[in-house]
Amino acid sequence: xxxxxxxxxxxxxxxxxxxxxxxxxxxxxxxxxxxxxxxxxxxxxxxxxxxxxxxxxxxxxxxxxxxxxxxxxxxxxxxxxxxxxxxxxxxx
Amino acid sequence: xxxxxxxxxxxxxxxxxxxxxxxxxxxxxxxxxxxxxxxxxxxxxxxxxxxxxxxxxxxxxxxxxxxxxxxxxxxxxxxxxxxxxxxxxxxxxxxxxxxxxxxxxxxxxxxxxxxxxxxxxxxxxxxxxxxxxxxxxxxxxxxxxxxxxxxxxxxxxxxxxxxxxxxxxxxxxxxxxxxx
Numbered sequence: 001x002x003x004x005x006x007x008x009x010x011x012x013x014x015x016x017x018x019x020x021x022x023x024x025x026x027x028x029x030x031x032x033x034x035x036x037x038x039x040x041x042x043x044x045x046x047x048x049x050x051x052x053x054x055x056x057x058x059x060x061x062x063x064x065x066x067x068x069x070x071x072x073x074x075x076x077x078x079x080x081x082x083x084x085x086x087x088x089x090x091x092x
Numbered sequence: 093x094x095x096x097x098x099x100x101x102x103x104x105x106x107x108x109x110x111x112x113x114x115x116x117x118x119x120x121x122x123x124x125x126x127x128x129x130x131x132x133x134x135x136x137x138x139x140x141x142x143x144x145x146x147x148x149x150x151x152x153x154x155x156x157x158x159x160x161x162x163x164x165x166x167x168x169x170x171x172x173x174x175x176x177x178x179x180x181x182x183x184x185x186x187x188x189x190x191x192x193x194x195x196x197x198x199x200x201x202x203x204x205x206x207x208x209x210x211x212x213x214x215x216x217x218x219x220x221x222x223x224x225x226x227x228x229x230x231x232x233x234x235x236x237x238x239x240x241x242x243x244x245x246x247x248x249x250x251x252x253x254x255x256x257x258x259x260x261x262x263x264x265x266x267x268x269x270x271x272x
Binding site: 006019023024026027030044045046049050052053056057059060062063064066067068069070071072074075076 | 093123124126127130131132134168214217218220221222224225227229239242243245246248250252253255256259260262263266267270
């Protein structure tokens with residue numbers, strides 16, 4: 001009975017090593033930091049996952065920053081100025 | 093996989109559409125309201141590229157809908173907006189207490205070699221990092237299957253890169269245009 005239970009829980013959480021290796025290598029290709037580092041061929045899975053988290057957070061921050069800058073831009077221009085029409089034509 | 097130009101184009105169109113919806117409000121609101129509008133419409137635009145086929149995009153749309161239901165409905169009209177917003181997200185599928193207990197039982201029964209110890213430690217570290225990933229990917233808390241989680245992460249990253257790419261071009265162009 002305990003075997004049944006353990007089999008159920010492990011299928012939910014554990015994935016085969018091959019699948020993990022394949023997915024992790026795909027992640028590697030997306031992450032700029034790891035791509036540039038050619039020191040060794042092997043990068044540990046946990047390192048890749050860690051770098052992935054950092055990268056996603058970095059992208060989030062960049063979206064926030066860009067939203068900030070854009071809202072400032074829309075604020076800073078006068079209604080009827082040339083700049084306002086440039087921005088509006090780009091966006092709206 | 094990289095952000096393709098068709099993804100970027102579609103994102104831009106949808107984002108512009110979202111900003112159009114805000115157009116009458118933009119002139120009369122505070123900078124922070126404007127900023128929120130820009131970010132929300134960018135997020136919905138990014139999520140709608142996937143047309144409800146990925147877990148992260150559905151979770152993101154639901155999250156945005158709680159902040160601005162009107163915007164999301166408008167932006168998604170025509171792409172089964174109702175079902176996407178109201179669709180119940182699945183309950184957390186992994187009962188951690190039960191799993192922890194059965195793992196403890198397993199540990200007590202087996203005596204482990206040194207190699208097994210190392211492998212177990214490595215796996216524990218991977219699980220910890222995987223949990224970190226669940227915290228940053230929308231809807232991650234509902235993905236108990238690690239394979240699904242990483243597949244979703246890959247797709248989410250490419251979508252984020254598209255979003256950042258297009259937004260950066262627009263903002264750079266707008267800033268250059270206003271420096272006279």
